[in-house]
Amino acid sequence: MRRPIRYSIDQIQRAAELREAGLTFPEIASQLGMKRTSVEYHCMRLGADPAARRQIRQGRGAMIQKRGNHLVRRFSTDDDATLMALVEQGLRHAEIARRMGRAQTSIAGRLVTLARAAARGEDE
Known part of the structure; x- marks a missing residue:
């Protein structure tokens, strides 16, 4: 069983700041030594997202x-x-x-x- 990776509060806050600045998830992950999926999760959880990013819409793609x-x-x-x-x-x-x-x-x-x-x- 894999042990969950724990990131510091500073890493998570920095990831959110970088996301708000417009960096992509892979760029942030590389810069902070985090997994891309972890960056995505923490940014979503904190609401960190550039304001110009895509809108959430229904009906795109298969269910x-x-x-x-x-x-x-x-x-x-x-x-x-x-x-x-x-x-x-x-x-x-x-x-x-x-x-x-x-x-x-x-x-x-x-x-x-x-x-x-x-x-x-x-x-x-």
Whole structure:
């Protein structure tokens, strides 16, 4: 079993600053000695994203996509509505994930994405 990599708070904050400055995830990862996927996760979690970056839109590509060796289901407009209704009921991420048949990390990630879009005034 692989041990999770832990990054310092300074590394994570610096990654967010570099992302806000417009650097790409691979550039940041190389500069800070981090994994690209970790940079993506921490930047998403902190909402670090250049303002001119792409808008989040529904309906692009297949609903099920292959990433590496596994399949990923995109969230539909109906999924987002269900997710928000369950959040409004006060359910925890684990319960929402169980009801929607998704991973808890997918629920947390989608909520961050939706919050970021709402803060920018983007249409879903």
